[in-house]
Amino acid sequence: MAIADEVVGTLAHLVAYVGALALFAILALAALGQLPELRGDDPADKPGWxxxxxxxxxxxxxxxxxxxxxxxxxxxxxxxxxxxxxxxxxxxxxxxxxxxxxxxxxxxxxxxxxxxxxxxxxxxxxxxxxxxxxxxxxxxxxxxxxxxxxxxxxxxxxxxxxxxxxxxxxxxxxxxxxxxxxxxxxxxxxxxxxxxxxxxxxxxxxxxxxxxxxxxxxxxxxxxxxxxxxxxxxxxxxxxxxx
Structure with a gap:
């Protein structure tokens, strides 16, 4: 019984870990999707005369x-x-x-x-x-x-x-x-x-x-x-x- 509980606990931690990785991946992809738009912004005006x-x-x-x-x-x-x-x-x-x-x-x-x-x-x-x-x-x-x-x-x-x-x-x-x-x-x-x-x-x-x-x-x-x-x-x- 103790072994079964340990296996279940390990699986639960593993699922949580994989879920966290998936969440970070989604956030990273969302951020990357914004990069082209950010790169398209006009550069800051350079000092002139x-x-x-x-x-x-x-x-x-x-x-x-x-x-x-x-x-x-x-x-x-x-x-x-x-x-x-x-x-x-x-x-x-x-x-x-x-x-x-x-x-x-x-x-x-x-x-x-x-x-x-x-x-x-x-x-x-x-x-x-x-x-x-x-x-x-x-x-x-x-x-x-x-x-x-x-x-x-x-x-x-x-x-x-x-x-x-x-x-x-x-x-x-x-x-x-x-x-x-x-x-x-x-x-x-x-x-x-x-x-x-x-x-x-x-x-x-x-x-x-x-x-x-x-x-x-x-x-x-x-x-x-x-x-x-x-x-x-x-x-x-x-x-x-x-x-």
Missing amino acids: STADRSHPAFALSRIDSSEKTASYTILRHPEGGRKDVMRWASAADQPVAELEIYREGGEFDVTRPVAMDLAVQMGLGAATPLEQAGLIETKFGPVALFRPIGTDKGTPACLGYLKRNEEPALQISGFSCQGDTLPARRAAIACTLNRLTLLTSGNEPKLAELFAHAELKRRGCDLAGSPDWLLGAANAQLRGAL
């Missing part, structure tokens, strides 16, 4: 005369090493009329991203707005490509975007200008802006200092008499801007 209030300006525009108005200057930094120095000018009605951005690329730079997409955003257009080339201008940094929205009437004044990328050091100069009554005037305004761009400090980047030193040897003067643009013409000194 932020304003660097404590950083000092690294660039400036040389002044044509003492009446020029100071532009707004914003510095943005990225956790992966990128830095953007952005100068902006606005009209008396506080409408954006020009922007100049010097982007020192870091690990965040995406070589597969179309450059026209970011330029369209700078110009106040949608990222999907198609742009077309509007020629080249010669500057102290070499040829610079100009862009405008596709379908722009050649006889209608429109903002012109521009872009110049340098491989070594990894540097991108871009922006736009909305001033000028003619295409030649707008082209001249952008060329003058870039020729007046100077380096205040290179930090720990000797190649950046070398780039600007070589560019200064090719600097050209601005054709003040040949353009009515706000950056060039004396008649619109109240709208001109420089750092």
Whole structure:
């Protein structure tokens, strides 16, 4: 009788043990069934660009005369090493009329991203707005490509975007200008802006200092008499801007 009771007790424990294993297996399978859904969740947003209030300006525009108005200057930094120095000018009605951005690329730079997409955003257009080339201008940094929205009437004044990328050091100069009554005037305004761009400090980047030193040897003067643009013409000194 004692042996029978012992066998029954052992079987009861065995059944309970197997039942517990089955329960754990069911719970594990249920958890695994949720994994694909969890893996499909969007990853946490990575830190992006932020304003660097404590950083000092690294660039400036040389002044044509003492009446020029100071532009707004914003510095943005990225956790992966990128830095953007952005100068902006606005009209008396506080409408954006020009922007100049010097982007020192870091690990965040995406070589597969179309450059026209970011330029369209700078110009106040949608990222999907198609742009077309509007020629080249010669500057102290070499040829610079100009862009405008596709379908722009050649006889209608429109903002012109521009872009110049340098491989070594990894540097991108871009922006736009909305001033000028003619295409030649707008082209001249952008060329003058870039020729007046100077380096205040290179930090720990000797190649950046070398780039600007070589560019200064090719600097050209601005054709003040040949353009009515706000950056060039004396008649619109109240709208001109420089750092």
